[in-house]
Amino acid sequence: MYDETVAVVENRPLTGGHFLLSVHSPRQAQATRPGQFAMVRLLGRSDVLLRRPMSIYDVKPVRPKVGGQRPPLQIIQLLYKIVGRGTRLMAGLMPGDKVGLLAPLGHGFFAEEYLSEAQKADEVLHVAGGIGIAALLLPAKDLARAGIRQRLLFGGRTKDDLVALDEFKPLVSSMTLATENGSRGHRGYVTQPLEAFLERNRNKKYLMMVCGPWPMLDASVKLAAKFGHRCLLSMENRMGCGLGVCLGCCIRVDGTGHGAYQRVCTEGPVFWSEKVIWEKENLPKT
Numbered sequence: 001m002y003d004e005t006v007a008v009v010e011n012r013p014l015t016g017g018h019f020l021l022s023v024h025s026p027r028q029a030q031a032t033r034p035g036q037f038a039m040v041r042l043l044g045r046s047d048v049l050l051r052r053p054m055s056i057y058d059v060k061p062v063r064p065k066v067g068g069q070r071p072p073l074q075i076i077q078l079l080y081k082i083v084g085r086g087t088r089l090m091a092g093l094m095p096g097d098k099v100g101l102l103a104p105l106g107h108g109f110f111a112e113e114y115l116s117e118a119q120k121a122d123e124v125l126h127v128a129g130g131i132g133i134a135a136l137l138l139p140a141k142d143l144a145r146a147g148i149r150q151r152l153l154f155g156g157r158t159k160d161d162l163v164a165l166d167e168f169k170p171l172v173s174s175m176t177l178a179t180e181n182g183s184r185g186h187r188g189y190v191t192q193p194l195e196a197f198l199e200r201n202r203n204k205k206y207l208m209m210v211c212g213p214w215p216m217l218d219a220s221v222k223l224a225a226k227f228g229h230r231c232l233l234s235m236e237n238r239m240g241c242g243l244g245v246c247l248g249c250c251i252r253v254d255g256t257g258h259g260a261y262q263r264v265c266t267e268g269p270v271f272w273s274e275k276v277i278w279e280k281e282n283l284p285k286t
Contacts, residue, residue, distance in 0.1 A: 001105055002027050005043070008097045009075060011090075016160030017082040018131070019091055020057070022075050028103045029059040029073040034138035035108020035234055035270045038078060039242040041100030042089055052086045053239045053265070054078045055134040055211075056104060058167070076103065079134040079164065105242050106269050109139035109209065109232065111146075117230050118148050122204040126172070127194055127220050128154045129212020133164050135234040135269075136211055144171045152176070153197070155190025155216070159183040191219040198227045205229065210273075221273040231273035237264045252277035 006025040013019055028038075039051035057079040061071035082088050093099065118124050124143055126136045133154060143150055150171060155178035156162050162177055162184060169175070176193050177185030186193045190212075198206070206227075210220045211234035224231035240246040244266035253262045253275050260277075262268065 001102065002031065003100070003102045004028060005098050006076075006101045008093050008095055008099065010095060011093045013091075014163050016156075016158065016163070017091075018161075018163045019080055019082070021078045021080065021090065021093065022060075023078075023099065023101060024062075024074060025076050025101060025103070026072065026074040028101060029076050032056050032059050032073075032076065032104040032138075033108050033110060034142055035110070035135055036104035036106050037108075037135075037242075037265075037269060038076065038101055038103035039105065039239075040078065040090070041102070042086065043098055043100055045089065048086050048089060050240055051100070051102060051242065052080075052090070053105075053242055054080055055234070055269075056138065057134045057164075058137055076101070079131065081131050081161075102242055106265055107267060108270050109135075109142070109234070110270075111142055114207065114232060115146065117207045118143060118146070120205065121207040121230075122149070122201075123173070123206055124148055124150045125194070125197075125206050125208045126150060126152045126154075126168075127190065127208055127210040127212070127216075128152070129190060129216040130156050130161055132210075132212035132216075132234070134211075136209060137164065137167055139209060140168060140171045149173055153178070153190050153194050155179065155186075155212075157181065189216065189219070191216060191223065194220065195223050198223060198229070202227065208232065208273075210234070218278050221276070221278070224273055233271050233273050233276065235264050235269045235271060235276070239265055241265070 006023040009022040058077040178190040208231040237249040240248040249264040250261040
């Protein structure tokens with residue numbers, strides 16, 4: 001983990017108020033593992049006190065690969081959506097602007113903990129809701145390099161929320177899309193086609209990787225349990241420091257005493273689903 005002041009390379013607008021922020025930070029990019037996150041600080045803004053937690057979407061070199069030699073990773077990409085004051089100000093960042101970046105943070109999708117399950121499965125199912133797609137690209141790349149078959153199920157409120165599809169196309173065998181207003185794919189929640197898929201394929205074994213709003217996570221966990229599949233969750237919660245000090249991001253887990261709570265920022269954000277005890281959470285817009 002490094003605390004750096006980094007330069008914005010690009011802040012590309014996408015559809016539906018989404019942006020892809022690229023910053024130049026070689027040390028952080030090379031240290032990043034799938035499923036980890038960053039805390040972003042807007043410099044010179046006393047009215048935005050806390051850093052904003054964001055999944056690290058991708059890490060890239062400055063130059064493309066030449067011959068058989070892969071250039072070093074130097075760029076961190078953060079996929080975000082304008083939902084509040086902090087992200088609205090982030091949308092105004094321009095190339096050359098500086099931001100504070102604390103990264104990489106957290107316990108992510110670490111291959112040594114799930115790869116054996118993925119290898120035993122017929123397929124890995126990536127299930128994303130909204131901006132939750134940001135946490136799943138790097139593990140999908142890892143699994144593709146390992147030659148493991150994958151499928152993406154992705155839901156949003158409208159078709160403009162279904163971003164990053166081009167990045168996933170070469171990594172997955174198929175994509176199932178859902179929108180609440182029916183503007184693309186299945187009309188309704190993504191967990192509805194997920195349930196139908198699992199019902200049709202009861203004789204198969206899957207590993208699920210899920211990231212999205214709490215109600216979607218809860219519904220996905222129940223489906224995983226119903227059909228007998230292992231499930232990894234990338235969780236969200238209120239987060240003040242990102243270092244495990246403030247204890248603001250604790251969630252209930254299977255345990256007793258102090259062991260009944262773990263921090264999303266350090267023990268997570270990725271947890272096995274059977275570990276999490278579900279409680280209602282209303283996350284503030286940032």
